[in-house]
Amino acid sequence: xxxxxxxxxxxxxxxRHGHFPEKNCLLPLVSKLLGYAIVAASTTVKLxxxxxxxxxxxxxxxxxxxxxxxxxxxxxxxxxCLYKGLPFSAYGELLFLLIQAIILVAxxxxxxxxxxxxxxxxxxxxxxxxxxxxxxxxxxFLFEALYASQHLIFLFARIxxxxxxxxxxSTGELSFLTSFMNFAGSNVRVFTTIQENAPYSVLLGYAIxxxxNFAILSQIILYQKPQVEKEKKTK
Numbered sequence: 001x002x003x004x005x006x007x008x009x010x011x012x013x014x015x016r017h018g019h020f021p022e023k024n025c026l027l028p029l030v031s032k033l034l035g036y037a038i039v040a041a042s043t044t045v046k047l048x049x050x051x052x053x054x055x056x057x058x059x060x061x062x063x064x065x066x067x068x069x070x071x072x073x074x075x076x077x078x079x080x081c082l083y084k085g086l087p088f089s090a091y092g093e094l095l096f097l098l099i100q101a102i103i104l105v106a107x108x109x110x111x112x113x114x115x116x117x118x119x120x121x122x123x124x125x126x127x128x129x130x131x132x133x134x135x136x137x138x139x140x141f142l143f144e145a146l147y148a149s150q151h152l153i154f155l156f157a158r159i160x161x162x163x164x165x166x167x168x169x170s171t172g173e174l175s176f177l178t179s180f181m182n183f184a185g186s187n188v189r190v191f192t193t194i195q196e197n198a199p200y201s202v203l204l205g206y207a208i209x210x211x212x213n214f215a216i217l218s219q220i221i222l223y224q225k226p227q228v229e230k231e232k233k234t235k
Contacts (some may be wrong), residue, residue, distance in 0.1 A: 006084060031195030034188050035092070042093030046100035049175040050107060059111045061172010063164050069106050069157035074098040075130050076150040077205065083136045086198060093185065133162065144201075148180060151205050158212035165219040175218050183213035 015047070053059055074097050080090035109115055109123075132138065165171045186209035193203045 017054065031192045033134045035087075035196075036146065038087070038185055038188050038192070039092035039096070040149070041185065042096040045093075045181045045185065046104055046178055048177040049173075050100070050104055052173055052175045053104075053107055053111065056173060057111065057184075058173055059108050061072065061101055061164065061168060061170055062108060062161040062172060064105075064108055064112060064119070066128065066157050066161040067101065067108055068126075069153050071101045071105055072126065073150050073154040073157055074101055075126075075133060076146055076153065079133045079136060080147040082134070082144065082163060082200070084199065086202075093189075094144060115169055151201070154205065155208055155212060162212070162215050162219065165216070165223060171216075171220045171223050174216070174220055175216075176224065179217045179220055183210065183217050186210040186213050 053062075074094055078091065078094040078098055081094060109119070133146070134142070161174075165174070186206050189206040190203065190210060193206055
């Protein structure tokens with residue numbers, strides 16, 4: 001009994017005989033279901049951040065380089081998972097996150113006009129190189145090295161934003177809901193990656209994501225309440 005690549009036969013047989021499914025039967029099933037749940041949730045994870053920027057017509061407190069690096073990281077991660085032939089439930093959200101991240105960067109560019117020459121060069125280089133990477137048309141050894149660097153890319157994508165939040169004692173237009181979903185998704189992905197027996201490098205990436213997303217989420221909780229109270233006093 002399979003639906004969407006998920007084998008329910010083991011669990012159904014156990015329940016039919018009045019037994020709760022064994023651990024080695026239940027965990028893979030839960031992992032698959034969580035994987036598809038993450039993929040479904042990923043279709044809107046960055047929507048709160050996009051809507052918040054559009055509502056306030058401002059990118060105050062947002063680090064442009066952080067969001068640019070995030071696009072690069074998602075591109076490499078998606079390309080690597082496609083290259084390794086992992087099941088869609090193990091990486092599907094990367095496709096939707098990449099699309100939303102590109103839209104988000106475009107909006108940040110729009111509200112950060114005029115853009116300097118270096119920003120345009122970075123954007124053009126990405127457009128030139130991304131199709132080749134996503135198609136897997138690079139040397140396998142280089143691909144592994146590129147994916148290894150992807151962890152550092154995601155780490156450095158968060159550091160500028162974390163530092164900017166700390167320096168300003170404010171998280172500006174950062175969305176709590178988007179940051180919370182990023183943190184929750186990273187935690188779930190650690191579990192599903194272990195169950196799918198994905199490469200250790202994939203697991204390491206999600207673990208780093210857990211730590212950095214937690215840091216940003218903590219800053220939002222710490223800084224946004226005082227900021228709201230300050231704004232109320234000035235009105």
